[in-house]
Amino acid sequence: MSKIAGIVVKVSLQPIIKDYASATTEFTGLTTTTKPRMGRIQGIVLISGANRGVGFELTRALLANEAVARVYAGCRNSEKAENLRTLQDPQKKLRIVDLDVSKDWSIKNVVEAVANESGQINVLVNNAAILEKDHKAGIPDGDRGVWLRHFDINVVSYAMMIQECLPLLRKSTSQEQPATIINISGRKGSIELCPGTERVHGNYAYMCSKTAVNHLTRILSIEQSDILTVSMCPGWNRTDMGGPSGMKDPSETAPVLLSTVDAMTISEHSGKFWDRKGRPIPY
Numbered sequence: 001m002s003k004i005a006g007i008v009v010k011v012s013l014q015p016i017i018k019d020y021a022s023a024t025t026e027f028t029g030l031t032t033t034t035k036p037r038m039g040r041i042q043g044i045v046l047i048s049g050a051n052r053g054v055g056f057e058l059t060r061a062l063l064a065n066e067a068v069a070r071v072y073a074g075c076r077n078s079e080k081a082e083n084l085r086t087l088q089d090p091q092k093k094l095r096i097v098d099l100d101v102s103k104d105w106s107i108k109n110v111v112e113a114v115a116n117e118s119g120q121i122n123v124l125v126n127n128a129a130i131l132e133k134d135h136k137a138g139i140p141d142g143d144r145g146v147w148l149r150h151f152d153i154n155v156v157s158y159a160m161m162i163q164e165c166l167p168l169l170r171k172s173t174s175q176e177q178p179a180t181i182i183n184i185s186g187r188k189g190s191i192e193l194c195p196g197t198e199r200v201h202g203n204y205a206y207m208c209s210k211t212a213v214n215h216l217t218r219i220l221s222i223e224q225s226d227i228l229t230v231s232m233c234p235g236w237n238r239t240d241m242g243g244p245s246g247m248k249d250p251s252e253t254a255p256v257l258l259s260t261v262d263a264m265t266i267s268e269h270s271g272k273f274w275d276r277k278g279r280p281i282p283y
Helices: 053-064 104-118 144-172 204-223 250-262
Strands: 002-004 007-009 017-019 043-047 068-075 094-098 123-126 180-184 228-233 273-275
Touching (some): 043 144, 053 068, 094 104, 123 144, 180 204
Parallel strands (some): 043 123, 123 180
16 A cells, blocks of 8 residues: 555555455355345445445445345445444345545545445445535635535545446446445535525535536436436434434434435436435425
């Protein structure tokens, strides 16, 4: 490994996958112990921001889904992701990967590692995001750096993840079983519903970034019309980002959201913005 500006760069692809299964365990393609359902959530899944909040609970729910063969759970520092290693994983599906979505080399390393082991991606969950509770993300006291960080992580990183994963998504997609892209968004990104009944700490940058995510979803649904691409709002959850006053528990939100996406179709749902129960959100 080498260091660039204090960042450890792992040259070999193999170490970025933390396989906590037995070294003698064999994984053969998409084989699972039960016949997979023909839903959208199945096969090989890559999720970013998997080590806390909604992302952590989505990872837990994915591991519990019998139709899912492997879950690549991305987080910035897998060595500190002790909570992910506590998840129940009797079928040894979990792969914890070092994924910093703000670094293109990190995204490329993870996707190449997924390609080497699994050969395809059935579901991509873009979940990693930031919400800096700082007045500098608003107006009149906004700071360019704060604005750029929100758009870099919350929008550009989604686009770069999709761009890098697209060849593997294409390998899995078919008319009967399309690949799926889930972009985690938020109601604060809705232009039609703005202003809402409450503020997000005056964070214009966060709200505008989620609006951009919804537009990205719409564009992709047109340009990549054979892949199901949706923006999903998990709601206001009690997480590090949402705070203790959140109205929902992420452990309840995650399985509901995945069940909703599991039943979606390209013709009815792609390119649109939905809440966790499948109700449309105007944007």
